[in-house]
Amino acid sequence: MSEADNSSNDRVELTRSRIVAESYISHVRTPADGAIVAFDGCVRNHSHGRRTLYLEYEAYEPMALEKMREISVQLHEKFAIDRVAVVHRLGRLEIGETSVFIAVSAAHRAPAFEACRWAIDTLKRTVPIWKKEFFEDGAVWAEGELPPPPGAAPSVKSAS
């Protein structure tokens, strides 16, 4: 199968609604799979020792979707997996709500675990989404991560 075929059943989304885990787990489940690993990133009630009231996420939406789709394509290249679902929520999120959900299915558990971990680690470094944390005494943009330099990213096209 070509890369395109491998990722053509994947589900990659941005949403402003509540994320329902079951929907994404169901999406990646096929009769060929023996393992699904899911990562649910949720809003903690504290950050660096301060009590968090709520969060707001914003994205450079078209680029974020492209970067998330690149992650799903790369997962198929790197790991023996079946399907991927990745969704990130935007807007205001309350404590306990899910901000990001990733599910990966595979015949066996090792690649499912490794792919899911690689996906969230890569998303946090490369997808243009920003989190603003609201505390009792004000709001701050979360300390973020610098994306890799353009030359290092395999998907960056030359500037010509």
Add this chain to the structure above:
Amino acid sequence: MSEADNSSNDRVELTRSRIVAESYISHVRTPADGAIVAFDGCVRNHSHGRRTLYLEYEAYEPMALEKMREISVQLHEKFAIDRVAVVHRLGRLEIGETSVFIAVSAAHRAPAFEACRWAIDTLKRTVPIWKKEFFEDGAVWAEGELPPPPGAAPSVKSAS
């Protein structure tokens, strides 16, 4: 907190009903958590190149529950996690159905991933549950794993 306190909010079960992922994910989610990692083990339509029709699981039920509870206690000792949910289904399972579900919550994602992986790896080696695979031309007990020798298991009490 004592070990007992750490694992007292965990959920450890055997069931003969369909496993609903959302219920276990919700169980481990608390306002202090930033990450939940879940493992969903499901019935594949093939095994060693043969087409599987369905599976049957049986357990040494009281011992299986004790071993699963030991896993949850050990998870709290080994990893900086919050809550654990572990459920294994018994009886007849059709292709695509979930046989085992594990969810682990934590403030941060690294221990959640590591604990969830350790839990399923350990469950598959130490919990007395057996799988019979039904094919078109007969049924076989799945090749299993030998539990660690009694002396090696930290929880084994002396025989006196």
Add this chain to the structure above:
Amino acid sequence: MPVTTAKVLFFGRLKELVGVSEDAYELRDGAAIEQIFAHYAARCPQLAAFRSSVVASRNHEFASWETPVHSGDEVAFLPPVSGG
């Protein structure tokens, strides 16, 4: 010599070989788990052939073959586990 009764359980493939899942076995108090297995293996050569891959438990804990068995103990013979 005091005689005691242990509850003996077989699971998975072993249950099918022995033909029972649960039995009550009379033995000398303090006899080793090994002796219980030998009793059933003598009646069922196929069970004997599985000896090297069988693990024993006593009262829900994995136990060595030398573990002594006392009154009311629950001893189980377990084939390699395959849950998950």
Add this chain to the structure above:
Amino acid sequence: MPVTTAKVLFFGRLKELVGVSEDAYELRDGAAIEQIFAHYAARCPQLAAFRSSVVASRNHEFASWETPVHSGDEVAFLPPVSGG
């Protein structure tokens, strides 16, 4: 010298510093992304202070500061990402 218009976007903290999320900027065709940033940094010293942690993109791909900008290109200035 041909003049062209690029769409310029600011996100997160940078958007708040500059005061706009989207702008249309006229520049010489083929000018570097660096020149666009310099234009806004000159009007907003706080933006200039963030230069070392800002990453640029052109048409949804991360791009170096030397990348030339052409007509219709979409250039964005991105603070360190913090999704997840």
